[in-house]
Amino acid sequence: MASLDSALIAIERACGTGSVIRDPSLLEGYAHDESEVEPCMPEAVVRASSTADVSAVMKAAYEHEIPVTPRGGGTGRVGGSVPVPGGIVLAFERMNAIEGIDKSELTTRVQPGVITGDLKRATEEEQLFYPPDPNSRDSCAIGGNLAANAGGPRAFKYGVTREYVMGMDVVMADGTILKLGRETKKGVTGYDLTSLMVGSEGTLGIVTEATLRLIPAPEATVTALACFSSLDEVAPVVSSLVAQGQLPSCIELLDQEAIRIVRPEAGLTIPNDTKAMLLIELDGEEASLEAELERTGNILFDLDALEVLVAQSSGERERLWASRRELSYSLKRHAKNKFSEDVVVPRTKMAELLGYCAQLAEQHELVVPTYGHAGDGNLHVNFLWNEPDEKRQVDAAIEALFQRVIELRGTLSGEHGIGVLKAPYLSMEQSPALIALQEKIKDVFDPKHILNPGKIFPADAKRFHGSC
Amino acid sequence: MASLDSALIAIERACGTGSVIRDPSLLEGYAHDESEVEPCMPEAVVRASSTADVSAVMKAAYEHEIPVTPRGGGTGRVGGSVPVPGGIVLAFERMNAIEGIDKSELTTRVQPGVITGDLKRATEEEQLFYPPDPNSRDSCAIGGNLAANAGGPRAFKYGVTREYVMGMDVVMADGTILKLGRETKKGVTGYDLTSLMVGSEGTLGIVTEATLRLIPAPEATVTALACFSSLDEVAPVVSSLVAQGQLPSCIELLDQEAIRIVRPEAGLTIPNDTKAMLLIELDGEEASLEAELERTGNILFDLDALEVLVAQSSGERERLWASRRELSYSLKRHAKNKFSEDVVVPRTKMAELLGYCAQLAEQHELVVPTYGHAGDGNLHVNFLWNEPDEKRQVDAAIEALFQRVIELRGTLSGEHGIGVLKAPYLSMEQSPALIALQEKIKDVFDPKHILNPGKIFPADAKRFHGSC
Numbered sequence: 001m002a003s004l005d006s007a008l009i010a011i012e013r014a015c016g017t018g019s020v021i022r023d024p025s026l027l028e029g030y031a032h033d034e035s036e037v038e039p040c041m042p043e044a045v046v047r048a049s050s051t052a053d054v055s056a057v058m059k060a061a062y063e064h065e066i067p068v069t070p071r072g073g074g075t076g077r078v079g080g081s082v083p084v085p086g087g088i089v090l091a092f093e094r095m096n097a098i099e100g101i102d103k104s105e106l107t108t109r110v111q112p113g114v115i116t117g118d119l120k121r122a123t124e125e126e127q128l129f130y131p132p133d134p135n136s137r138d139s140c141a142i143g144g145n146l147a148a149n150a151g152g153p154r155a156f157k158y159g160v161t162r163e164y165v166m167g168m169d170v171v172m173a174d175g176t177i178l179k180l181g182r183e184t185k186k187g188v189t190g191y192d193l194t195s196l197m198v199g200s201e202g203t204l205g206i207v208t209e210a211t212l213r214l215i216p217a218p219e220a221t222v223t224a225l226a227c228f229s230s231l232d233e234v235a236p237v238v239s240s241l242v243a244q245g246q247l248p249s250c251i252e253l254l255d256q257e258a259i260r261i262v263r264p265e266a267g268l269t270i271p272n273d274t275k276a277m278l279l280i281e282l283d284g285e286e287a288s289l290e291a292e293l294e295r296t297g298n299i300l301f302d303l304d305a306l307e308v309l310v311a312q313s314s315g316e317r318e319r320l321w322a323s324r325r326e327l328s329y330s331l332k333r334h335a336k337n338k339f340s341e342d343v344v345v346p347r348t349k350m351a352e353l354l355g356y357c358a359q360l361a362e363q364h365e366l367v368v369p370t371y372g373h374a375g376d377g378n379l380h381v382n383f384l385w386n387e388p389d390e391k392r393q394v395d396a397a398i399e400a401l402f403q404r405v406i407e408l409r410g411t412l413s414g415e416h417g418i419g420v421l422k423a424p425y426l427s428m429e430q431s432p433a434l435i436a437l438q439e440k441i442k443d444v445f446d447p448k449h450i451l452n453p454g455k456i457f458p459a460d461a462k463r464f465h466g467s468c
Numbered sequence: 469m470a471s472l473d474s475a476l477i478a479i480e481r482a483c484g485t486g487s488v489i490r491d492p493s494l495l496e497g498y499a500h501d502e503s504e505v506e507p508c509m510p511e512a513v514v515r516a517s518s519t520a521d522v523s524a525v526m527k528a529a530y531e532h533e534i535p536v537t538p539r540g541g542g543t544g545r546v547g548g549s550v551p552v553p554g555g556i557v558l559a560f561e562r563m564n565a566i567e568g569i570d571k572s573e574l575t576t577r578v579q580p581g582v583i584t585g586d587l588k589r590a591t592e593e594e595q596l597f598y599p600p601d602p603n604s605r606d607s608c609a610i611g612g613n614l615a616a617n618a619g620g621p622r623a624f625k626y627g628v629t630r631e632y633v634m635g636m637d638v639v640m641a642d643g644t645i646l647k648l649g650r651e652t653k654k655g656v657t658g659y660d661l662t663s664l665m666v667g668s669e670g671t672l673g674i675v676t677e678a679t680l681r682l683i684p685a686p687e688a689t690v691t692a693l694a695c696f697s698s699l700d701e702v703a704p705v706v707s708s709l710v711a712q713g714q715l716p717s718c719i720e721l722l723d724q725e726a727i728r729i730v731r732p733e734a735g736l737t738i739p740n741d742t743k744a745m746l747l748i749e750l751d752g753e754e755a756s757l758e759a760e761l762e763r764t765g766n767i768l769f770d771l772d773a774l775e776v777l778v779a780q781s782s783g784e785r786e787r788l789w790a791s792r793r794e795l796s797y798s799l800k801r802h803a804k805n806k807f808s809e810d811v812v813v814p815r816t817k818m819a820e821l822l823g824y825c826a827q828l829a830e831q832h833e834l835v836v837p838t839y840g841h842a843g844d845g846n847l848h849v850n851f852l853w854n855e856p857d858e859k860r861q862v863d864a865a866i867e868a869l870f871q872r873v874i875e876l877r878g879t880l881s882g883e884h885g886i887g888v889l890k891a892p893y894l895s896m897e898q899s900p901a902l903i904a905l906q907e908k909i910k911d912v913f914d915p916k917h918i919l920n921p922g923k924i925f926p927a928d929a930k931r932f933h934g935s936c
Contacts, residue, residue: 104707104816127713149656160654162663163631178902184812185844186628187879188617188667189886189897190924191906195630195663199656216713239572245595245684285756292753344652348572376654411655418657429657434646438659440912444905456658 003064008044014056021045030089036339037079037420042089049094051169051177051208057090059175067453070202072144075136077340078419080201084454084464092143101126106214112143112207129217131158135325146207149199151415153250156375162198164213170205173446183211201417202452204445218283222293223311226300227274231255234276235351237303238374246296250375252279257369261330265323271306331369335384345410347377356404357381364397378414402428423461471532476512482524489513498557504807505547505888510557517562519637519645519676525558527643535921538670540580540612543604545808546887548669552922552932560611569594574682580611580675596682599626603793614675617667619883621718624843630666632681638673641914651679669885670920672913686751690761691779694768695742699723702744703819705771706842714764718843720747725837729798733791739774799837803852813878815845824872825849832865846882870896891929
């Protein structure tokens with residue numbers, strides 16, 4: 001405790017009065033994220049204002065071996081920003097500047113506390129487009145998006161966060177500041193540590209600034225909803241659309257439960273026997289969009305769509321998307337507890353996975369609403385429960401789900417990360433040799449294991465969590 | 469030598485009779501790449517036929533501490549596949565299978581010896597598109613493309629090799645086989661070692677299979693040539709096109725010297741006072757392409773293009789591109805020696821860099837033809853010379869060029885890599901702390917330093933090269 005106090009004194013001296021919070025009533029807000037991971041009160045929260053501040057925090061933490069958990073918007077789904085006992089939280093709400101949008105370079109420079117939705121709006125004003133688009137876009141921060149390599153619906157056409165990161169300033173475990181990557185689009189000078197950093201969940205270093213790539217905004221966008229009478233019909237439709245050369249900006253799946261929630265909120269009039277929907281968005285040149293929509297519509301009807309509805313106005317489109325984005329929260333209101341999984345299988349295996357989810361729901365007597373980014377085979381499978389004694393059933397179902405995902409050559413996480421919640425399952429997907437290699441890399445970056453401990457690695461998660 | 473012989477006996481036993489070449493007349497072909505790096509005869513060449521073969525080679529090499537240099541097409545420009553004294557070459561010409569193209573998954577699975585052009589043709593037959601497009605596409609191999617994170621003209625719109633690699637099988641220094649990445653498009657399970665491997669120039673592990681992402685082939689393509697009366701006019705045109713929201717598939721620059729070479733080979737009729745050209749390709753939906761071409765043409769004329777020529781047939785387009793691809797070789801025929809640099813600056817700094825190249829040419833009395841991927845600010849600056857005593861001037865000019873590139877916030881290599889040739893300059897771009905971090909990562913992957921030694925790292929390059 002003496003060393004914690006020494007560290008905090010050094011930190012407050014460097015970062016300024018008011019940068020260190022120790023009031024328990026304020027700390028509470030930093031003890032959890034949006035997952036079911038047990039909250040853990042940090043000893044303190046430090047609000048950094050600059051890269052130099054972050055460097056000072058890490059120098060003190062390194063000297064005194066204090067665990068540091070970086071935190072963006074706190075919207076994570078796997079406990080990635082939940083602190084560990086005796087640790088501090090490094091918060092980025094003060095580092096929320098968009099430092100410039102360059103139309104000739106097609107780049108922007110941002111601090112990690114920038115809210116993703118703010119960046120999206122700022123780029124749109126310049127007729128530019130930053131595609132990564134997590135559901136929580138209006139509350140999540142770019143720093144968290146980098147940590148989890150966030151995706152979202154439009155990853156189908158445009159890819160995930162990593163593909164938009166050109167370079168970054170990073171503070172290492174001992175406080176050293178490094179410039180990784182570059183300000184040019186291309187470059188192969190040394191190892192790609194920028195890509196390594198993206199998706200590493202704050203365990204290798206702390207990003208304090210990033211240069212992000214932008215693209216020209218598409219001229220026009222059109223949104224269509226295809227209704228189907230059975231969930232079984234949907235996965236083959238996705239494969240078929242892709243195989244016929246269609247490249248929508250997204251292909252989102254909504255199952256019956258998801259439809260039940262979205263329907264009133266979006267004011268949808270859809271056929272009564274709709275059991276599954278695909279939300280399909282096309283974007284591109286105005287001149288070619290109508291023909292493309294027609295081609296897509298024809299394929300959908302050929303594949304037994306009950307109905308294909310086209311959003312007629314931007315208001316209608318926005319209402320539809322707003323209710324889609326709310327889905328995760330709406331589901332949560334339906335039960336006391338929710339585990340939201342984030343599995344991915346090859347597109348052509350999605351039918352099998354959906355069938356298996358139905359089987360799991362029946363077998364374990366659970367409600368398992370499923371929706372997600374069908375174009376990428378990335379499904380959010382939700383397990384809802386109310387009574388504590390149901391949790392065992394849920395845990396068993398989740399383990400069975402992961403097992404099947406791996407058998408189908410899939411992966412445990414598409415865009416949420418491993419964090420605390422999925423760490424116990426890592427070895428289902430990765431060999432001991434691969435996990436050991438990653439642990440050695442972690443050791444190189446963070447020899448004292450003070451950077452976001454308890455995340456990703458099974459032994460680490462077991463050691464740090466469950467003891468709060 | 470005894471340990472080399474033991475290693476080769478073990479390797480031939482594992483990989484089969486005829487897999488190990490020791491005949492000096494055959495070894496010669498493996499002593500060099502397409503750079504000016506001093507050739508170095510390997511002790512042996514091993515032609516692997518499978519991942520198991522590669523694993524056996526590495527096990528033996530690890531045990532006996534024999535340096536191993538992997539080699540794809542041998543078309544590298546920085547000495548990346550030039551072996552070191554006492555080392556062996558691991559050649560991939562037998563591992564050249566395209567193991568399947570999946571139209572529903574939009575993926576292909578390839579071995580590293582596949583010639584890039586063969587993969588491109590195979591995917592085109594399925595109406596799919598593998599965008600990375602190095603000039604040497606008909607002789608370079610995918611393994612080398614992965615090692616150097618190859619780009620090419622279409623990287624402007626479509627990105628570089630890394631953006632198309634989903635997963636890979638890798639043989640580690642000690643022969644361990646690891647599966648990295650995934651077969652799904654999205655995924656954030658553990659660290660992104662796939663991206664780390666791409667561009668690591670064979671120094672971290674040996675890729676023996678890769679799952680690559682494909683995209684639907686664009687419906688139509690149109691190629692235009694814009695002629696300008698001065699090289700100074702060209703860089704602002706590129707910035708302006710981009711700032712006005714145009715997204716061609718490529719924007720290539722040709723300076724006067726490049727034009728002089730391309731002109732007769734492509735059968736071009738262009739205005740006599742043309743001093744620079746932009747080769748611009750648009751692709752997309754047939755319906756919108758003409759309007760887009762018109763918009764681009766208007767911008768070009770507004771910015772003082774002398775003439776904008778549109779290739780009228782696919783034959784004309786192919787002739788144009790074939791001569792563009794030959795440029796590098798054609799230039800080489802004009803002098804005994806050529807250093808082809810591969811620098812990148814932010815797009816808006818390109819005018820300054822081109823001006824500086826002209827200044828360097830004058831100051832050092834050199835011929836410095838320049839062309840390249842102007843859309844990405846990636847220029848191939850060529851230094852030609854005939855007499856040995858000119859080399860000092862060339863070296864001085866190159867060092868000055870790099871210095872200016874760094875001042876302009878650029879990078880030393882866009883798509884060729886660091887290899888041997890650029891290793892002495894690495895510290896101009898990267899801090900000692902960043903280089904040390906990468907060396908530690910190298911140590912984790914390759915504790916005995918047997919994987920392509922003498923590449924990337926300054927100390928390593930100095931130790932191994934120049935002594936052959």
